[in-house]
Amino acid sequence: MKNILVTGAKGQLGSSIQELVKGLGLYQFVFTDSETLDITNEKDISNFFKETNFDYCINCAAYTAVDRAEIETELCYKSNAEAVQILAKTCAKHSCILIHISTDFIFDGKKNEPYIETDQPNPLNVYGLSKLKGENYVKEYLDSYFIVRTSWVYSEYGNNFVKTILKLGEQMERLNVISDQYGSPTYAKDLAEFIIALVHKDSKDFGIYHFSNRGNISWYDFAKAIIELSNINTTILPIASKDYKAKALRPKNSVINTDKAQNFLEKPVKNWKQSLAKCIEKL
Template sequence: MKKILVTGANGQLGSEIKMIASHYPHFDFIFTDIDDFPLDQTEVIVANFNRIQPDIVINCAAYTAVDKAEQDTVVADAINHLAIATLASLCTVSGAKLVHVSTDYVFDGSSPVAYKEDDVPNPKSVYGATKLAGEIACLKNCPESIIIRTAWVYSEFGNNFVKTMLCLMSERDTLSVVNDQIGSPTYAADLAQVILTILDSTKWESGIYHYSNAGEISWFDFAKDIKEIAHKTCEIKGIPAADYPTPAERPAYSLLDKSKIKTIYGIEPIDYKVSLKIMMERLTP
């Protein structure tokens, strides 16, 4: 039985992997989070890895406070970059496989078409820069690793755009949402299934892959869909990102091309609205 170490297990993606772990009884999952596997403490990472001796590592842990990272650069780099270098080195030495989750923020958002895996990254934020550094360290220290870039992650767990919108729509008559940042949401449950499908397949093809749900929308469009499914009456107004300044710059266009993961692993991304409805039904059973 293969032993799978999941870091960041209490986050959105880690929590979704927990939900479907029982469907894979041939895997022995070890779920860890910041309390028992802190990624900003190298010695603890090494000690815990050597104690657990995993066959596979799924790194769901990350410093994801995008705006806070602009000031908290040392900790963001420790978690998003240096810890990945350590994990990748440990996997290479032990022969373990590594799946690392990255982000659309490694791109600057200037592309007129969906980003492919070999497009040149150019992050515009500290968060994006530390995640890119983590990717580079991952592939340098463990060339056989798989990196999955994703975007706009949400789930019934943790804090995310969908849950924030639902809360605000219940409290306010009017909401203003950015309408000139384009991408596609990712339901963490779908991404969890993708990762375990890859691990359960008969092949392991290392490298970078892109995955999000299917569709191309703005945050404004996303908010309108949430309103429609939840039958809210709050008015949603579209505004340019320039009218909603944030400490960290967001990519204006970060749609990810999913052709590679479709071709190699036969994974067909689910339409974002289908997944959004499922998630919202789970929120209000």
């Protein structure tokens, strides 16, 4: 039976993987969180790998506060870059396949089409820069790796855009939401399924994959759909990025092309609205 280490297992993606594999009994999972395994701690990582022969390490741990990262720069780099270097080195030493999660925010958003895996990264903010550095460490130390870039992740767990809009929608008559940034929402459960498929198929087609739900929408479109699907009585108003005072710059277009992932899965990924409806049903 394959041994799989999951880091950051209390986050959105980690929790979704836990939920997905509950009771499956196919693999031996070791789920860790920031308290039981701090990925910035080289000694703890080393001890974990000494105790168990892991076939896969799924790294769901990350510093994900995009605006705060502009201030907590050091901590962001420590978690998203230096810790990934430790994980990559350790996986190389123990012949463990690393499945590392990255982001659409490594792109600058200037492309007019969805980004493919080979497009040139050019991050606009500290978070994106730190995640790109993490990707580069994975590529430097390992041949057997998957880097899965995803975007606009939401779920029934933790904090995310869907839960924020639902909460604010209950409290306020009007909400201003950015209408000039485009992306593809990703339901963490669908992403979890893709990641487990990589393991399940025992794929050796290593490299970078883009995974999100299908579709190309703005935050404004996303917020409107959330409100519609949950029958909340609030008005969503469009606002330009320049009028919304966020600390971090964000790409105008961070839609990712998921053809490679769909070819791998041999089926289309779910449309964003279909998955959003599923999540709202659960919430």
